[in-house]
Amino acid sequence: MALKVLNTAMQVHGAAGVSSDTVFAHLWATARTLRIADGPDEVHLGTIGKLKLQRASKL
Template sequence: MALKVLDQAIQVHCAAGISSKTALAHFWANAWTLRMTDGPDEVHLGTIAKFELRRARNISIMFAK
């Protein structure tokens, strides 16, 4: 999400968006690096899916009683 927002901000500012006069290029580089070190999106989606399935199972058990 941060990269999408930064991409739009850079486009709005045209060439100034990637110059050293604004912090946008620096923010974009940091956001991209963090995204790479945080792991692939697929890993996060799998983690979320497992969490939600566990939560749904617990809710159905709770209502089955």
């Protein structure tokens, strides 16, 4: 969600949104790094899917 908000703010500010004149570029890079550090979304979705299938097969 943070990346979506930052992306919108950067677009509203135009070229200034991606320059060092605003804090948006730094915040976006930080938020993106945290998203990478958290792990790939596909891995999380796959893990959730496997857990749901395991629970469903026990019923």
